[in-house]
Amino acid sequence: MTEQEMHEVIIALGTNTDHKPNMDKAVCMLGDIITGMRQSRRLWTTPIDMTCDMFMNMIVSGSCALELEDLYSAIKNIEKKCGRNHDDKKKHIVKIDIDILKYDKRKEHPADWEREYIKTLIKEI
Secondary structure, three states: OOOOEEEEEEEEEEEEHHHHHHHHHHHHOOOOOEEEEEOOOOOOEEEEEEEEEEEEEEEEEEEEEOOOOHHHHHHHHHHHOOOHHHHHHHOOOOOEEEEEEEOEEEEEEEHHOOHHHHHHHOOOO
């Protein structure tokens, strides 16, 4: 039996409604696919490019056995299980938004890396 290759990941989460329950549920489900998960604190931020309630944001990191494409699929599935849907998006309701920031050495979402709250939270993990 071969040992499964693990990948280091950094993931950002955000929600602007039912903040604590939505964040708790998403973090719990991410715990099923990320081992040794480290969590930043949860930070309130003002919305970017939308008019809506404040966002609660956090960062998690750890190791994942999934390939990048499979991790994207798993994250989209978690977002759906947390109630994210197209109609809410039109109304600027974000039950949960989960973005891969880093997969091994590959950085995703370059604009997010420039946001102050991302810079702050990454230092905590």
